[in-house]
Amino acid sequence: AxxxxxxxxxxxxxxxxxxxxxxxxxxxxxxxxxxxxxxxxxxxxxxxxxxxxxxxxxxxxxxxxxxxxxxxxxxxxxxxxxxxxxxxxxxxxxxxxxxxxxxxxxxxxxxxxxxxxxxxxxxxxxxxxxxxxxxxxxxxxxxxxxxxxxxxxxxxxxxxxxxxxxxxxxxxxxGVERLVPPADKRIVTTTRSHSNKLVTESIEAMQPDEVLRVGGAGHKVLLVIEGKAHAYVFATPGCKKWDTCAPEAILHALGGRLTDIHGNALQYHRDVKHPNTGGVLATYSDHDWYLSRMPESVKAAVKP
Ligand SMILES: Nc1ncnc2c1ncn2[C@@H]1O[C@H](COP(=O)(O)O)[C@@H](O)[C@H]1OP(=O)(O)O
Ligand SMILES: [Mg+2]
Ligand SMILES: [Mg+2]
Ligand SMILES: [Mg+2]
CATH class of the missing domain: 3.30.540.10 (Fructose-1,6-Bisphosphatase, subunit A, domain 1)
Structure with a gap:
């Protein structure tokens, strides 16, 4: 094989x-x-x-x-x-x-x-x-x-x-199936233990009806895949390449998208720096809408 x-x-x-x-x-x-x-x-x-x-x-x-x-x-x-x-x-x-x-x-x-x-x-x-x-x-x-x-x-x-x-x-x-989230509201998931002002500001800018503050990058991408959340928004540098590589591949295999908060693809070659300094945005649809809502002040502070 x-x-x-x-x-x-x-x-x-x-x-x-x-x-x-x-x-x-x-x-x-x-x-x-x-x-x-x-x-x-x-x-x-x-x-x-x-x-x-x-x-x-x-x-x-x-x-x-x-x-x-x-x-x-x-x-x-x-x-x-x-x-x-x-x-x-x-x-x-x-x-x-x-x-x-x-x-x-x-x-x-x-x-x-x-x-x-x-x-x-x-x-x-x-x-x-x-x-x-x-x-x-x-x-x-x-x-x-x-x-x-x-x-x-x-x-x-x-x-x-x-x-x-x-x-x-x-x-x-x-081993996992794509499920569609509720159409009548916007649910955003983010960190529960690594929050800061940038995280809070960016979440507010998405005007969510509900915010799921839970742990784990893998777990949050699963919430997006299984329709429990519309988007995973993490506009701060704490996530590393090992947090995103596997979830990104599975999300992508099922038709979703994971980028930094500017819309750039994440890089995974051996010499890359480990932190995802540009933050993380994972969605199934309306990825560009979330990118467009990201405040300029947050974008300026969270550079790739
Ligand atoms: N500030 C940070 N310091 C260390 N690890 C972080 C930080 N922010 C995020 N992470 C890692 O990214 C994952 C997703 O972030 P969060 O759970 O806050 O949403 C965390 O579970 C943790 O992975 P790990 O638990 O493997 O160390
Ligand atoms: Mg981790
Ligand atoms: Mg750790
Ligand atoms: Mg770990």
Whole structure:
């Protein structure tokens, strides 16, 4: 199978394993919280172990592919029980889009967020948490895998906990379906733990009927895909490439759009700076309307 398909097939299995690690750490009660850059930039044992699971598992199978993860390696010996080397059969049976069939190792960067929504994880907003593995080819997000370890956790004992979604631009997405949001109101989603004046001003400018302040970039793009929100607006620099690569690819595969707040495409080549300094805007429709509403003062402060 072509490299991109094998990478996605491996990432689906690895993301499921990482999702199980995220649940196990929470069940253990030993979150091992470390402040990276103040109380709103945390790392837990789940971030560390899930990162090890993903980066070690993928780098052993794809030694020539560049893999960039959010967390620093711990330097401890690798826990072999965290490794996952199976390939998802569901992925291997699709036909790879023509333009991605002959991609070479050196054209690829894999962007890994082992746990997106760490702040919310430590506060028990468990469905805000996702595991994100994005595949970029020549600087563009082309494929993504999202595992949501606590999907359905409020649905009662009969419900299956957790889900995995994946998509390839030009092919489509699996494990998640596009649903249309209400036509009679405008619902905007944004950060709950990283807000500031720029965020507030830009949200107000969109004249929303409702604002969903929730955690996680992956989670918010899922709200847009599944019609719970019309737009995800984040007009400040805190989001990084590993936050957006996988969600962007899946949204794009389903016909949506993710750009910075000026309408520029995000870049994902290996030398790019990690912060999305131009902010994030994700929509299904009326993307240009949201861009046009963005205040000039916010645009001047949030430059790509
Ligand atoms: N100021 C920030 N400092 C650190 N991480 C941030 C910041 N703003 C956003 N992020 C990352 O982007 C994600 C989406 O932002 P938010 O949840 O605030 O909407 C966060 O869950 C966090 O990812 P992570 O949890 O993987 O560190
Ligand atoms: Mg983080
Ligand atoms: Mg993140
Ligand atoms: Mg993270």
């Amino acid at each position: 072509p490299l991109v398909l094998r990478l996605v097939a491996a990432s689906v299995s690895v993301a499921e394993k990482a999702g199980a690690i995220v649940r196990n750490v929470f069940n253990s009660g030993e979150l091992g919280v470390v402040e990276k850059d103040g109380k709103n930039d945390l790392q837990t044992q789940a971030d560390r172990s899930a990162q090890e699971c993903i980066v070690q598992s993928l780098s052993r199978q794809f030694p020539k592919v560049t893999i960039i993860g959010e967390e620093e390696p711990t330097g401890e010996t690798v826990d072999e029980s965290h490794l996952e080397t199976r390939l998802s059969e569901e992925v291997l049976k699709v036909v790879c889009p023509q333009n991605l069939q002959s991609v070479k190792d050196e054209d690829v960067v894999v962007w890994v967020d082992p746990l997106d929504g760490t702040k919310e994880y430590t506060e028990g907003f468990l469905d805000h948490v996702t595991v994100l593995i994005g595949v970029a080819v020549n600087g563009k997000a082309v494929a993504g895998v999202i595992n949501q370890p606590y999907y359905n956790y409020k649905a009662g004992p009969g419900a299956t906990l957790g889900r995995t979604m994946w998509g390839i631009v030009g092919l489509g997405a699996f």
